[in-house]
Amino acid sequence: MKLALERVGHAFLGRTVLDDVSLALDAHETVAIVGPSGCGKTTLLAIAAGLFDPLSGRVRRAYARHAAVFQEPRLLPWRTARENIGYGLEVRGVRRRERHAIAGRLAEAVALAPEDLDKFPVELSGGMRQRVAFARALAIDPEVVFFDEPFTALDVGLRRALQDLVIGSARERGYAALFVTHDLLEAVRVAHRVIVMAHRGGRLAGMRAVAEVPGARDERTIWQTAEAWRTGDPLFAHVFDVEGRA
Numbered sequence: 001m002k003l004a005l006e007r008v009g010h011a012f013l014g015r016t017v018l019d020d021v022s023l024a025l026d027a028h029e030t031v032a033i034v035g036p037s038g039c040g041k042t043t044l045l046a047i048a049a050g051l052f053d054p055l056s057g058r059v060r061r062a063y064a065r066h067a068a069v070f071q072e073p074r075l076l077p078w079r080t081a082r083e084n085i086g087y088g089l090e091v092r093g094v095r096r097r098e099r100h101a102i103a104g105r106l107a108e109a110v111a112l113a114p115e116d117l118d119k120f121p122v123e124l125s126g127g128m129r130q131r132v133a134f135a136r137a138l139a140i141d142p143e144v145v146f147f148d149e150p151f152t153a154l155d156v157g158l159r160r161a162l163q164d165l166v167i168g169s170a171r172e173r174g175y176a177a178l179f180v181t182h183d184l185l186e187a188v189r190v191a192h193r194v195i196v197m198a199h200r201g202g203r204l205a206g207m208r209a210v211a212e213v214p215g216a217r218d219e220r221t222i223w224q225t226a227e228a229w230r231t232g233d234p235l236f237a238h239v240f241d242v243e244g245r246a
């Protein structure tokens with residue numbers, strides 16, 4: 001076990017956002033969290049990542065390093081891609097030469113061209129920026145990675161390419177991941193299991209394991225699984241519209 005939320009509850013301005021949420025993340029496991037907009041996914045992830053404390057319950061962590069990838073890449077505009085990727089290492093006191101070497105290797109891992117490393121965020125496309133943000137997360141060699149709808153702003157083809165990078169890097173590097181998304185197809189593709197949040201009230205509605213492991217599933221099975229859940233599984237009723245999006 002890498003991470004456990006135990007009976008976590010939270011409220012903003014007296015309004016309950018999370019209620020009695022318990023979940024555990026095992027080593028090498030990717031767990032997707034799906035649910036409609038506003039149901040508390042980002043709050044859950046932020047509490048899991050320790051960005052703030054829940055009002056009740058507790059979070060147990062059994063790891064040294066974690067990283068996060070958000071919907072917006074959140075790069076520093078005055079730094080090149082290379083310097084953005086190395087940012088977390090710089091904070092940890094890693095020397096410039098080694099930071100650059102690591103950034104070079106990671107650029108390759110996330111399919112950034114070497115010449116892109118010298119560009120500033122404004123010179124990069126949305127997809128490239130998100131690759132830089134992903135590489136920056138991997139640079140610190142995290143044991144747990146938190147993803148908050150990281151590819152929602154990208155078009156379908158790009159999204160799939162980045163999902164494949166997540167699947168491949170999680171397997172190679174062995175990190176565990178909590179992956180928030182409102183795209184059921186994405187959840188079924190990247191995760192070992194999918195946790196569904198209730199429409200409102202901040203509770204977990206239930207969990208479904210996905211057959212086989214991420215990366216070993218063919219597209220047809222992924223699509224059929226998502227479709228079967230969306231149309232025939234009561235757990236997902238009223239959560240997704242016809243597009244399969246929350």
Ligand SMILES: Nc1ncnc2c1ncn2[C@@H]1O[C@H](COP(=O)(O)OP(=O)(O)O)[C@@H](O)[C@H]1O
Pocket residue numbers: 012013017035036037038039040041042043044
């Ligand atoms: N800092 C905050 N202050 C007040 N309300 C908030 C804050 N953050 C989120 N909320 C509210 O909490 C609810 C859950 O938000 P969020 O966790 O962002 O949901 P999701 O990520 O599933 O869309 C929403 O109603 C949102 O408006």
Ligand SMILES: [Mg+2]
Pocket residue numbers: 041042043
């Ligand atoms: Mg959110």
